Structure formats: C-alpha cells, structure tokens
Amino acid sequence: MTDMRKIILATVCGAALMPVAAGATTITGWNTDNVEVGPVSADGVTESSVIYDRAPAAAGATSNGRIDYTAPEANTPGMLVEDVPYVTGGQNGQVMSGCIRASSTTTCDGDFQSGKRFKEVLTDTGAVDLVFDVDPSTAGVDGSFGYQVFHRLVNLTGQAIESFTIELGFGVGDTFTASATGDGLGFSAGFETGPADVNTFSQYPFGLFGDASTNPNFTIDGFFDSARTGLMLDFAEDVIASNGMYGGYEAMFGDWLSQDAVPEGLFWDYDGPTEDADPLLMAWFNGTQWEVRREVNAAGDYAQALTTSLFFDPGQEDEIAALLGIDLTRDVIEDLANLNVNYAILLGDNVGFDQFTLRVNTVPAPIPLPATAPLMAAGIGALGLLFRRRRRAAA
DSSP: OOHHHHHHHHHHHGGGGHHHHTTOOSEEEEEOTTEEOOOOOOBTOEEEEEEOSSOTTSTTOOOSEEEEEEBTTEEEEEEEEEOOOEEOSTTTOOEESEEEEEEESOOTTOOTTSSOOEEEEEOSSSOEEEEEEEOGGGOOOTTOOOEEEEEEEEEOSSSOEEEEEEEEEESSGGGOEEOOTTSSEEEOSSOOBTTTTBSOEEEOOTTTBOOGGGOTTOSSOOSSBSSOOEEEEEEOSSEEEEEEEESSHHHHHOSBOOGGGOOEEEEEOTTOTTSOSOOEEEEEEOSSSEEEEEEEOTTSSSEEEEEEEEEEOTTOHHHHHHHHTSOOEEEEOGGGGEEEEEEEEEEOTTOOOSEEEEEEEEEEOSSOOOTTOSOOOTTTOOOOSOOOOOOOOOO
16 A cells, blocks of 8 residues: 555544554455356456355256456456455545455556446346355454445346345355344445435446536446436345336336347447447447437547437448448447446444355346347348457446
8 A cells, every 4th residue: 555545544534444454354255155166267258257046066056147257357256355445536535444346456446447346247037145254353443434345237137127136144045044233234324425425326337328527537428318327226224225217218228128138239449459448339229220329520539429310221330330430340238238336335343243145136027128129130131340249347
C-alpha cells in the first residue's frame, strides 16, 4: 500500500481502521468444496468454474450456475476475496474491509472497466450457492462498511426471469439454512452505492442505457435510452429481493432476457483490436429490420447519436458499413442479459461460524418471451462481416 493510500485511509476512519490496515480480515476466501474449478484460460478463451448443490463428485450433484472468466481480463477460478481496505469512490468515501471480485489483476479500487465484476452465469432457474470462509477471531472490525461485492448476474437459463433474490445463510443445496436476525451475518446497511446512495441497486450496463453527462467514463448516451434501467431491489438484513423493473428495459424487451434470446447488433471496434474497451453498438435488429441509431463523426474518431434512426432490410449489412464508413462486426447484444448488482456484506462481532453462503435464486417469467426478443439469425443470410465474440469487460 502506498504512503498516500495509508494517509487517505487513516484520515477517513482514524484509529478505528488500524486493525484493518494491520492485516485483520473477516472473509478469508471463496470455498470451492461445491465447485468444479475451471482450468487456466488462454487469452480470449472463456472457461468456467461450475457450482453444484453439493460436492461435484457426490451422487446426484446438480448445477444451476457457474462463474465464467476470460483471459487476459480474468482467470481461474473466476472469483476471489481481497481483504485489503480501501476507500470507495464518490463523495461518500466509505472505508471497506475489502471486496469480493473477479480473479483479475485489478484491485478493489481499480479503474473503471478494469475487470472487477465476477460473472455468475445462471444456467437454470433455482438456487446457486457461493460459499465463503470466515476467520471468526477477526470478525467485526470497527469503522468498516464491510466487503463490497462486484456482482454481475448473467441470464443463460433459456427463460426470461421475472424476479430474483440474493440471500445469506449457511450450507448448500438441501442443507441450506437462512441467516437469522442478529447472528452476525448480514448485508451492510451502512454501505451506500449508486446515484441515490442506497444500500443496494441493480442496473443493466451503461452502454445500452445511460446518460453520458452523468458519467465521466462515457462520451455518448446509452444506445437504447439515456435513462438507466434495471430491477428494483428491496433491502433487508439477510435478503435482497427484486420488486419489478425501472427504466425502459421492460417496455422494449419484457422481463430479463436469457442470453440465447437477445437480439443481434452491429458493433464498431473503435479503439482497435489491441485495446480493452468494449466495441460500440451502432445498430440492432429489431425483429424485421436493422435500426441504425449511431453514426461516426466527420473526423471518424468517435460515435454520435443520430437525430433520426435509419432502417435497412436484412442483407443490407454491407450498405450500413459503407454508409458509416467503418468496419462492423455482427454479434448478439449480450449485455441485455447481463445485470450488475451492487451491495456489501458485513459481519458483526458475534460471529460463531467459519463459513457462510451467498445464495442466488431466480423465478422464471410466467409469460412467453416478447416477439421482438428472440435471436433473428435465421433467414438473414451471409453478411460478409467478421464474426467474433465481444470482449467481456466489467462495467
């Protein structure tokens, strides 16, 4: 830790932080007893650590989810606990004991899109249990707002999701028991996050929905809308539960789409193949036509919103690329299936356990997917564009 960082931490919480700075910790790591840990990833190759409801080799073991990672952004096992204290960004400047994040080379207070969010891929509806080890002898550090969780949920269940819960407890699968009030385990009620300084919130990635004037990391509004969108969350000590949606996502796409049902788009890799920024979405297939919502400025160095959308028929992808004067790649708009969830976990001074569980549970939508949602690949024909997967960078 640099001298300046020590000064900042000491200034924010004074002597109360000293036990943390000396190396004390509460959550010591991700326990993978119910995980089939994935192999080392080669650059550009996605691997997975698969999560089960019991030991992977046990009879009847089933899985509803996994942790995905792609080198060089992240690598095996896909998720880790960092117990180095840090100060959160923004005006609050809260001191965290550490964070739960992707197993990348970044840090808890790393730069924007540095790969902090771990990607929990939900492969079926039902419970997915992540277990963490605890050292009770160092629980309850004063002056701490807990461990920030950089969480991304990816719907790959094959169904639209109506709602979800994130719950704290103990054990996995059929042996899971919910955390009780006052047992020393809970979501951090003091942690503040998001524009409204709430305990928890969710949102779809900024590149699709967001106002660039409110975010220093973007120069262009979200492709679909300048207003943020996501699932509204109710906060309790041991349960975070979704409660409907806010913003424009629902009106366009219905419930939270599965990744195998999102529409396609045409992307511009504006910073070149050797850089890490996500390609920009320039057009999307709305079920019947390609709708172009962005153009390139006269200098050809950045994108700007079109005043009025342009529409092209299937098979006219080369015409779109020629009009914009750039190379385009065709891919699914996978961020429509990716939901970022923000919260923190705080353990008290009365901890009597050495492990706890973070459980995600989902409820499928009771209605069919919207007519505009399914992937419209069939019948479009050869596009003459380079097919490749988008680089996955954490928002």
